[in-house]
Structures are given as C-alpha cells and as structure tokens.
Amino acid sequence: MIFQEKILLNKKTISLIILFLIGIVFISCSDEPSDLGANLLTTDMIDVLKLDSNRDSLYQISSSVKRVIPLGTSSRLLLGKYQNQTAYTLISFLFTLPDSIKQLVKKDSIEVVEAKAEMNLDYYFGQKDGFFDFSVYEIQSNWTSAGFTADSFASLNYSSIDLSSNRVGSDTLYTFNINNNIIKNWLKNSADTSLAQNRGVLLSPKPNSQKIIGFVAFDPNFARDTKIKVIYRKLGAYTDTLTALVLSDVSIVVGDNQIDSNYITIQSSLVYNGILKFDLSKISRGSIVNYSQLTLTLDTLKSKFGSNYLDEIHAYIITNSDSLKINESNVYPLKRKGNNYIGDISGMVRYWMANNPNFGILLKPARELVGMEKFVIKSSSFPIYDERPKIEIIYTKRK
Numbered sequence: 001m002i003f004q005e006k007i008l009l010n011k012k013t014i015s016l017i018i019l020f021l022i023g024i025v026f027i028s029c030s031d032e033p034s035d036l037g038a039n040l041l042t043t044d045m046i047d048v049l050k051l052d053s054n055r056d057s058l059y060q061i062s063s064s065v066k067r068v069i070p071l072g073t074s075s076r077l078l079l080g081k082y083q084n085q086t087a088y089t090l091i092s093f094l095f096t097l098p099d100s101i102k103q104l105v106k107k108d109s110i111e112v113v114e115a116k117a118e119m120n121l122d123y124y125f126g127q128k129d130g131f132f133d134f135s136v137y138e139i140q141s142n143w144t145s146a147g148f149t150a151d152s153f154a155s156l157n158y159s160s161i162d163l164s165s166n167r168v169g170s171d172t173l174y175t176f177n178i179n180n181n182i183i184k185n186w187l188k189n190s191a192d193t194s195l196a197q198n199r200g201v202l203l204s205p206k207p208n209s210q211k212i213i214g215f216v217a218f219d220p221n222f223a224r225d226t227k228i229k230v231i232y233r234k235l236g237a238y239t240d241t242l243t244a245l246v247l248s249d250v251s252i253v254v255g256d257n258q259i260d261s262n263y264i265t266i267q268s269s270l271v272y273n274g275i276l277k278f279d280l281s282k283i284s285r286g287s288i289v290n291y292s293q294l295t296l297t298l299d300t301l302k303s304k305f306g307s308n309y310l311d312e313i314h315a316y317i318i319t320n321s322d323s324l325k326i327n328e329s330n331v332y333p334l335k336r337k338g339n340n341y342i343g344d345i346s347g348m349v350r351y352w353m354a355n356n357p358n359f360g361i362l363l364k365p366a367r368e369l370v371g372m373e374k375f376v377i378k379s380s381s382f383p384i385y386d387e388r389p390k391i392e393i394i395y396t397k398r399k
Helices: 011-028 099-106 180-191 346-353
Strands: 046-052 060-066 076-082 085-095 110-126 134-138 164-169 173-178 201-205 211-216 227-234 239-254 263-267 272-278 288-297 312-320 332-337 340-344 361-365 374-378 390-398
Touching (some): 076 201, 076 239, 085 180, 099 110, 180 239, 288 332, 312 346
Antiparallel strands (some): 076 211, 110 211, 110 227, 312 332, 332 340
16 A cells, blocks of 8 residues: 655645745756646645555566677776686787888888887776786787677687786786787788788686786876887887887676576676666556655675776666667666665656656666676565665655
8 A cells, every 4th residue: 555645735835835846946956857846736735645665565576687788988998807707808009100110110120129018907806916817819800899799709719829928917007028029010010001910919817817907998198008118129220119009999708697586786897787667557647756766775795896986876767678778868876875775766757657668777887888896786576575676756646
C-alpha cells in the first residue's frame, strides 16, 4: 500500500507554496523542466503523496550486462594483469622529420645509437607493491584506435620477439629501451612510406603481474605524453636527438566478472553496466512529480577501486530496451555518501510520467573509459530488503 502524507490545502495556502517553490527553482537554476505547482489553482484540495519502494512493495528488477566498446578516446593507457583481468596497450609513434633528415634516412646515412621510451604513471589497480612487468612486440596487422576493441584483439597479428630491454619503473615513470632496428624502420616510414611499415607495438603484461598500471595517454602540454627519445648519428659526422610522439593508441581489457544475481556489477574499461527498472504503475497518470531520489547500496568487500578515480555512478534513461540506447544528454549523477550512492532523478521520473515508455535505468561508472573501478551494488533480489535499490517519489495528485 502506498505510504502517503496527505495535505489538505486551500487556494491561499497553495498560492504561498507556489511562490516559495518558484523562488527555489530560480535559486537552484535547475536544467530540468519543472512542473511544480502546475494547475494547482484549479482545485480547492490536493493530495501530496510519497512513494517509497522499500515501504510500498514496489516491484523492481535489475541485472548486469557486459558491453564491448572502444577505449581509444580514453585519457589513460592501461597495462598489466590483476586476477582474471588483463590490460594490453597498442601504440604507434610518429617522427616529424625535417627534409634534411629525411634525405639522410633515405640514403641510409643514419645510425640509431639508442632509443628509450618514457611512460608517465597516473594510476594503479590491484596490489600497489605487487609485481609488474611487460614485453613489447611489433604489430604486424593494421588497426585504428577508433574502432579497435577487445573483440578485435583475437585477430591482431604481432611478432613473438620482445623488442624491449632495461625496463625500469618508479611511482611516476617507466622507461625502457626499444630495439634500434625497428626505430630505423619507423624513421624510414616517416621519410617515405614505401620504404618500411610502421604499425606500432603491442605492450603485453607478463602473466605473473599483480596490478594494472595507468599511463598518461594525452597531455595538452606534451610534458607527460608517452614518447620515444632517439639518439642518432650521422655516419662520420655529428650525434643528435629526435623525439617520436604517439600517433595512435588504445587500451584493450579482457576478462570477465563472476555475475551473481544478488549484485549489480558496474566496471570501467572492462565495461560492465547495470540495468535497473521500477514498476511505477501505482502513480496515476497526470500526477505531478515534485521530487524523486534513487539510492544504491555498495558492497564494500566485493567492490574494488584503484588510485585517482571519481567515486560516482551515472544513471541514464534507457530509450531502447534491445540496444540499450540511452539519452546521453541527460546524466543523473549518483554521489557517494557512506556506503550509498544517492542522486536526484526527478527529471527521469517526469519523463516516464509524460507517457514515455519505461525501459529502465542504465548505470555506468562516472569515468567509464578510464581506470578499472568495479562498483558492486546490492541488487533488486538482494536478501536484505532495505539494502536493495530504493526509489522515493514525492508527487502531487489532484483530487
């Protein structure tokens, strides 16, 4: 039975309330269209009701879904292994050569003395002090960061020879030497694409790695970008340096989570989303939604977070149940308070009350393409009823 706070109001009182609510709307500068107080002056009496899914036996259903999406636009490159999840990085580098150097390269008058890659750390996931190491292989098939996904990885061709040496890491920087011959081929490709191929390299973690590290993928000031510094010598003459910057890059994360129907799993990069739907048929059509709040309860023992992350979940209206298409322009942030994620979803409920189909809510990490954060939320079938997802709706029903 719906719990309700029934308030009987005359027109004068209603008018005062409306003026007060209008003031709140202007102060809050809400982006959501508000219908607070709409048409209230046409009746002498109204009912203000509250629907609480934890008290009103409201039917709900939830699930987890794994999605495969490209990570090429991420600001972070992931590399490593933690438990049953593995992150690889694909990178291609570009030399911008002056014409004088191009001519020397074409004449094979350049000797590569040393090439050292630099990768700046800004994140880790797993055991902070755990073992971490990787190999570097030449990629032998074409790829693009825009369309390459975990599904594409199985068909990627690459060599079996590790091109790296002297891999050295700290809390802020990893460096490694890369084979001089492949650098020379990349220089030839930059001078004339017909001379050599440059499909980049695959960074693959060692199987016994115990953490996933995040490297800076793009820095507007270029200071912390991944790069390769090359010392070269003009035969019989001078020694100088060149720098290769990233042309394309993408992370690939493979693995799975063990799904339990008592939980909703939401994870970045491996990309698990949650689906949540409430049956709101108890609210009569034409009712005015004054306010609605969604509360999710986190299982802190099953969840796993890395360093430097945004502790927030984003909720979206699902507009197509088959494709899980969402309205990306309307984001409803759920911010953490203790072990809960709480947010105002009034606009979402108003959308459904306006006779739009209710396909439910899609739940994503706030930074879905960055990091490996795993939010494990107690689901619609969790044994403790009060810890299931909760929706509260305050609405006005005209008598």
